[in-house]
Amino acid sequence: MEKNKKNKVMIICVLVAVLIVFFLEKSEEAPNVEELDIAVGIGYNITEKSDGIYYDIPFNVYYFQENGKTKSNIRQGRDKTTGQVKQERQRESPRSYSLGFEKVVLIEEKFAKYGIRGILDVSFNLPKFNNDAFVFVCRENTNEYFKEDIMGYTSTSDFLYGLIKNMQDNWFFGENYKYKDLILIVDSEGRNAVLPYIEKEKDEIAIKGMALFKGDKLKAVIDINDAKWMNILREKKSKGLLTLKKNSKEYINSYSSSQKKVKCIKNGEECKFIIDLDISGDIISNTMYKDLFSNTETLKNFEKLMASEIRGYLLDFVKKMQTDYRVDCLELGKIAAAKYGRGTGVDWNEVVCRSEIEINVRFKVNSVGRGEY
C-alpha cells in the first residue's frame, strides 16, 4: 500500500515534468495550408552583372481563390547566392513557402552552361524537396514559361509534367529525368545526365530536343531526331516510332520497342563497345509493300532493310557524339568502369570518344494490328 502511494506520487511528478517541457518550450507554429504559397515549379536563371553573378529563382506557385478556383502565380527572387534568394523572395510575398509539391524544375540554358552544382546542392540539403520533380532545360528565361497561360491547365508546371510523362511512349524517352536521377547521375563515375530541352515557339511550349551534360555543365543540345537515336542507344528498354520512307507515298511506320545490351572488351589500352539492339515493331501504317504478311520473302527483306536503315542513323549519331559533342551520353563509361575498376582516374568521356563502338541491330515485325487495307 505504502509502495503504491509512492509510485503514484512518482508518476504524477513525471507527468508534471513532461507537461512543463511541452508547455514552456516555445514551439514553431506550422501555418495553415491557406496561408502558404505552394510551389509547383521552380525556375533557375542566372544573370551576369558587373558585380558578379546573380541567381534568379522564380517559384511558380498555386494560390487558392475564395470562389474555390486555383490559380498560379510567379514569385520572383534574385540575389548573389542561392540561399539569399530565399530571403529576397520573402520581401515581396505576404506568405511563406511550402516545398515538397514541385512537379517540374526548369533550368535556363545559360545556367546549365554555368553549372548546376549549386542547384543540386541547395535542394539536396532540403529534406522536404520533392525528389520526383521532372527537370527540364529551357532556352529562354524561365519566367517566359511560367507566365504562359495554357488552356486546361492551372499552371505551366502541370502542363510540362504531363508533357514529359507521355514522351516515354513515343520518342524512346527514358523515365529518369527526375531530380532524384540527376543526383544519382551527375557525380557518378562514367555517367552523364541528359535532360529534355524545351523551347517556346510562337507561344507554344514543346520539347525540342535533349540537353547533354558533362558533369554538372551543359555540353551540347541536340535536336529531337538525334535525341531519338541517342535514347535508343542510351535506354535499356524504350518505345517509339520508326519510319522507313522511300518517297512521300511509299512508307512504313512501325511502333517499336527496343532492348539494349552492351558488352565492353578491352584490348590493351583501347576499349571496344558492342551494342546489341533488339527491336520489335508493330506495323501501324504500310503503303510500301502489298504483300508484307503473305510473303515471307518480303517480310525478311523489309526487316533487313529497316535494320540497316536504323543502324545507319545510329552510327551517324555515334560519330557526331564522338567528334562534335565529345561527351559519353550513352553511359558506356559506366559499363567499362564496372568491368575494369573504379576510381582509377580515367576520364571515361575521352575513352568512349576514342574507342570503337560497334552497333548490331535486329529488327523483327511483331504484328500488323487488325489487318492491312
Next chain:
Amino acid sequence: MNKLSGNKITPNEAVYILIGIMLDLNIVSIANALVPIAKQTSWISALLGGVYPLYVGILAVFVSRKYPKDNILTLSKNIFGNIIGNILNFLFLISLMIYFCAGLSEVTIISRTYVVPFLSSLKIYVSILLLAAYTASKGLKTVSRICFFNFIGLITLIIISLGILRNGSLLNVSPVFGVSLKKIIAASRDSAYDYALMETVFLIYPLIEDSKKIKTIVLKSTAFIVIVYTWITFISIYYLGIDIIPKTIWAFVEVSRDIEIKNITNLRYLVLFILLFISIKSMSILYYLSLLILDNIKKIKNKPIVIFLIGILVIYVCKNYFKTLHDRNEILEYAIPVITIYNLSYVSVISLVSLLKKDDIVGKKQKK
C-alpha cells in the same frame, strides 16, 4: 496473444532481444561508414564484421554452460572481488549509457530532419524516453515483446527495400573484387559499432528458460543481423553507387525515399515510422539493462525514482554533448574504439578466467 507471465524468457524471445540490442538506427548509416574505405565491396565488409558478435556469442555459450545461473556481473565480482568487480561493471554500464545517448540523439536528429522539424529536440527526447522507461519498468518479458514487433518491422523494411531493385543497377556493385582484401578487412573493423552490444548476452542468459539452447540463440541472432546489415549495405550501394553515398548522411533513408510502390504515396513516412520504432526498442532494452546493472551494483529499493533519474541524466547528456550530429560524431569517434576494446576485453577476461578456474568460484563464495 499470450499473457505475460513469469520472469523468464523463452529462447525465441531471447533471439528477438539479441537482434534488438544489436540492431539500432545505425542500419541507415552503415553504408556511409563502410563505403569510403571498402568502396563497392563494402557489403563483404559488413558480412565479415559478423565475426565480432559471433566471437562474443561463442564465449557466452561456454560461460553459460559452466555457470548457467550467474550473469557476468556476479562473475566479475566473484573473480575480482566486490570493489574492483563493481568498478568494472560500472564501466560496462557507462559504455551502455554512451550507446544509449548516441542512439537517442541520432533518432532525434533524423526525425527532426525528415519528419518533425517543428518539434524541439527536448520534446522528442522526452516522448521517446517516456515510452522506453515505461517498457523497461515492466520487465524483460515486455521488452522481449516489443523486440518481437521490432523484428516484424525489420522484415517489413527489408521487403520494402526490395522495391528499389528495379531502379538500381548491378553495375554499381561491380567489379566485386576490385578492392584489396586489406581494405575490406579495415572496413569490417569499422563496422564494430554496428555490431556492438552483443556483450549483453552475458547479462540475459541466466534469464532464459532453457539455457542449453543458448548456442542456437546466439547463432540465429547473429545470422539474422549479418544478413540484415549485408543486405542494407548492398542495397544502398546498388541504388546510390559509391560516389553518391559519401554525400549523404543516412544513405538508407535516401534509398527508401525513392522506392516506388503503387498505391503507397508516402512510403518515406512508413519507413521512418519503422525506424523510430526500432530506436524506441533500443532505448527500452538499454534502459532495462542499465537498471539490471545498477540493481546488481546496489540493490534498487525505489525503482521509479531510479528510472526517472536515468532519464534526466540521459536527457542532460544528450542536450549538452550529443545535440548536433557533429558533436555526436566527434564524441563517438573517440569513444567507440575505447568502448569496443574495453567491452571485448572485459568479456574475454572474465570468461577466460571463469572457464579456466577449476573449482566452482560461485559455489565457493556462496558457501562462505
